[in-house]
Amino acid sequence: MAFSVLPQLSSRISGNFRTKLILNLISVYILWGSTYLFIHFMTENMPPLYMAGCRLLTAGLILYPYARLTGHSRPTRQQWYSAGLIGVLLLSVANGGMTMAIQYVPTGVAALLAGMLPLFIMVLNWLSFSKVKPTKLALAGLIVGMIGIGLLVKPGGFQATSTESWLGIVIIMFCNLSWATGTLLSGHMKLPTQIISSAVQMLVGGGVLLVVSLLVEPVSLFSISHAPDKAIGALIYLIIFGSLIGFSSFAWLARNAPPQLLSTYAYVNPVVAMLLGWAFAGEALTGQSLLSALIIVAGVLLISLGKKKQKAAV
Template sequence: MLWSALLAVYILWGSTYLFIHFMTEQMPPLYMASMRYIVAGTLLYSYARLTGMPQATPVEWRSAGIVGVMLLTISNGLLTLGIQYIPTGMAALLGGMLPVFLLSLNWFSFGRQRPSNAALMGLLLGVVGVFFLIKPDRLQPVGGAQANLIGSALVIAGNFSWAIGTLLTPRLTLPSGPLSSGIQMLVGGLVLLFISLCLEPVTPLSIFQAPPKALGSMLYLVIFGSIIGFSAYSWLARNAPPQLLSTYAFVNPVVAMLLGSLLAGELFSTQSLIGALIILAGVVLITVGKK
């Protein structure tokens, strides 16, 4: 179960960056992100209830809602906005900042637990690898230096919110797996929809105006990114140590860069390959160095 969940998060989430770009090419980003989570949350919640899972208590609804807002409304909303300014590969590479936030917050605030020396060395290698990856030869920001700054700041802020939500998850009273994920997506998606209606030129029925490419990409994100990938991540957040969980942020950029080079014309240079190899070395050290 552990390695199956890790594999789902490693591979499937690495592909979501590109499909977020496809989903929002011709549609408002926050609106499409909200639709993604409302649809996925409705399916997961309905499945959980139809298979006999008990109704969540008010405390469980509140806890799952808090996590949903941190992970989906804030973090994924900022990521979706950031991809409007920078290439998908660069957005994925900035995800390499997440382990820094996870291990630091768990060390100094949440868990008061110092990572092992091997895990710290793996973290350092991962950051060095991201440095190599984030500066490929021809991977340029969409709108120049200012767009690069805006997009990078949005993605990094989203990573910080994701780290807080991840570390809060095992400390809150949550319902069982699919029910918890469904509630998180419903609450996170509905809050995101409210923000979208306030900020973007949309109505609740604007989804019917979306082009086929946007709808197909949203369907992929609903099934593989949200239902399978997010459910696997939620299970890992409850059952895996932060050091091991954080390794996905080192693997996702490698997957995203490969897909970006194949499907979106983003160059995967020799320098990027070196960065990917350094990142994988960091993943190994963090994994074997977990307490």
């Protein structure tokens, strides 16, 4: 009798896991795709590093007590250090840098360039971490992706490729490098449980951003009281949906989903961001920008397929 229940129980567990997997994927696809637009709204009239620091630190101050109250153990000093370092790379540098870059480039362009993250992970892993040469398919994806970027940033690719927009492009490339480093490094460090790790990353990452903001931006700790309603609304959205839900979904997927499936957010986020930027921020969608978007997404897809073949061969 007991044995007859096991297949049903296994099927139920499998079904629950599949549902959780789909919900977390939708969360990362849609919510993270929308964050570019809301970062634009949040920083239209407020300093970017200050608002990014407020967003992440507030999310961490909510998530950490919740995690402790729901039974997750306190991280050790080593785990604080490890998660904090990842938080600086992913959130202080990459997220904070992206918040700055959106001051100089349209949100859809920022999302497209951020979508090249798998390229950075592949090259960095090849040169510094695994020392494993990518497959020919992945290298083809690298070339295709670079062609797409070149088409995007050349004149006519988006509204204007000015000196300021080039600054935004360079910042995003550096953000990709920092995020790729943090992603690869996290697999070699002793981290606490998923939710505690996310909370510590937000606390440290947001805290560092706030300190830097107080040093370089014309703000005080209480400048948030002067923020317009639109900025406050966008900040609340980003805290709840971008950080607490979106980042936690990404962290869950990073630990439970196949890497090839997780990497698909890099194809979807730019499409969501470009459509939202066009619909709500008046950003232009030129034929050249749409073509470059398709080429970049194709490049990222080839890289992911190349990784899959490499793992199958191993």
